[in-house]
Amino acid sequence: MKRITLTRFLIEQQRNEKVLPGELRLLIEIVARACKTISHAVSKGALGEVLGSLDSENVQGEVQKKLDVIANELLLEANEWGGHLAALASEEMATIHRIPNRYPKGEYLLLYDPIDGSSNIDVDLSVGTIFSVLKAPEGVPGREVMEEDFLQKGRQQVAAGYAIYGPQTILVLTVGTGVYEFTLDREVGSWIMTDANMTMPQGKCEFAINMSNRRQWSPAVVRYIEERVEGTAGPCGKDYNMRWTASMVADVHRILKRGGIFMYPYDHRTPGKARLRLMYEANPMSFLVEQAGGAATDGFIPIMDVEPTGLHQRVGVVLGDKAEVETLTAYGNAH
Numbered sequence: 001m002k003r004i005t006l007t008r009f010l011i012e013q014q015r016n017e018k019v020l021p022g023e024l025r026l027l028i029e030i031v032a033r034a035c036k037t038i039s040h041a042v043s044k045g046a047l048g049e050v051l052g053s054l055d056s057e058n059v060q061g062e063v064q065k066k067l068d069v070i071a072n073e074l075l076l077e078a079n080e081w082g083g084h085l086a087a088l089a090s091e092e093m094a095t096i097h098r099i100p101n102r103y104p105k106g107e108y109l110l111l112y113d114p115i116d117g118s119s120n121i122d123v124d125l126s127v128g129t130i131f132s133v134l135k136a137p138e139g140v141p142g143r144e145v146m147e148e149d150f151l152q153k154g155r156q157q158v159a160a161g162y163a164i165y166g167p168q169t170i171l172v173l174t175v176g177t178g179v180y181e182f183t184l185d186r187e188v189g190s191w192i193m194t195d196a197n198m199t200m201p202q203g204k205c206e207f208a209i210n211m212s213n214r215r216q217w218s219p220a221v222v223r224y225i226e227e228r229v230e231g232t233a234g235p236c237g238k239d240y241n242m243r244w245t246a247s248m249v250a251d252v253h254r255i256l257k258r259g260g261i262f263m264y265p266y267d268h269r270t271p272g273k274a275r276l277r278l279m280y281e282a283n284p285m286s287f288l289v290e291q292a293g294g295a296a297t298d299g300f301i302p303i304m305d306v307e308p309t310g311l312h313q314r315v316g317v318v319l320g321d322k323a324e325v326e327t328l329t330a331y332g333n334a335h
């Protein structure tokens with residue numbers, strides 16, 4: 001098998017496609033390198049004393065796991081000194097982190113969820129890191145970056161990806177020219193391309209939703225799920241399967257590879273209430289899913305067209321198989 005490393009892929013994208021400026025290439029390489037270190041920490045588990053929770057809470061009032069904090073610091077330290085970023089933001093930090101004056105500054109903004117699905121860590125199930133890259137508005141790095149500079153629609157993303165720490169450690173990436181998958185070869189420490197054109201299979205009968213939240217779904221979501229649970233006896237005329245990993249990275253990875261639909265919809269009892277974060281969870285995953293031939297909406301409009309109002313804003317998420325997303329979104333609009 002011809003082995004194409006991440007470095008080679010990025011250099012070729014820079015050279016041939018001209019879609020990848022040098023600073024963005026550096027940024028992606030640095031994030032990928034940090035993900036290798038996170039993968040190492042995750043795999044040590046109890047032996048590395050990385051399991052369990054801390055006494056602290058993040059800005060969303062969630063108890064922080066030790067690995068949330070370790071991974072957050074690893075990504076922050078790895079990205080501070082390279083000269084490619086103006087600032088970064090993370091699920092684990094209340095506000096943005098500007099690149100300190102002792103380092104050169106660049107024109108990119110990085111957002112990340114250092115450990116997604118962290119409830120899975122202590123029980124040895126897959127977790128991951130999600131990241132999104134935006135270009136800072138005009139004038140940066142000549143002026144100080146503000147939180148508002150990050151509040152750009154998902155369509156403005158120039159790169160997005162995730163690393164999944166599962167039986168294999170895998171990096172899935174887009175720079176707007178399709179979706180690429182790299183598997184970590186631990187013996188040589190390199191990311192090797194294992195899928196050069198990740199395309200989501202369509203027409204698969206599988207859905208992912210936390211069924212215990214049924215009481216808070218909208219009538220549209222209830223209708224959509226009930227029709228599928230009815231299987232061959234219902235209006236769909238076919239049986240559906242259900243999977244729920246409680247780690248968005250793992251669930252989206254499965255959907256990218258195997259097809260189906262993933263949902264964490266709005267809570268209809270409290271308008272605007274949702275679980276997943278727009279800027280560093282929903283937007284990057286939507287970019288990947290659209291690039292792989294799927295669709296992603298908040299139940300009404302494409303997620304990447306949602307106007308951001310806050311760094312830690314939450315949003316309903318319905319993504320995956322195009323026809324299924326369209327069906328549910330059409331039900332949603334009817335209510």
Ligand code: F6P
Nearest residue numbers: 116117118210246247248249276
């Ligand atoms: O970041 C939030 C998250 O952990 C996602 O990765 C996952 O999809 C979801 O929450 C799990 O939610 P629940 O605890 O309701 O299963």
